[in-house]
Structures are given as C-alpha cells and as structure tokens.
Amino acid sequence: MAAALQLGTALGLSPLIIAELLPPIEAMMVRKINETMQAGSSLT
Numbered sequence: 001m002a003a004a005l006q007l008g009t010a011l012g013l014s015p016l017i018i019a020e021l022l023p024p025i026e027a028m029m030v031r032k033i034n035e036t037m038q039a040g041s042s043l044t
Helices: 002-010 015-041
Strands: none
Touching: 002 015
C-alpha cells in the first residue's frame, strides 16, 4: 500500500484518491490471478 501511495503521489495523484481507488483495483487483480491459476491447473 505504501509503495502504491508513493507511486501515485509521484504521478501527481492525491493520496485520498489513491486510497479510494486502490481497494477495488486490488480486488480485480486478485480475481484475475485466481482465474488464471484455475485455468492453468485444469490443463494438467
């Protein structure tokens, strides 16, 4: 989380906006990773 805040700040984004947007983005990333892992495990 700290790295994401630092990166966003370096890009000129408000920390409040970053804190608001990061949780839904993180949830989507986890869902996609899980889908990819499940698809890969069904090939074996």
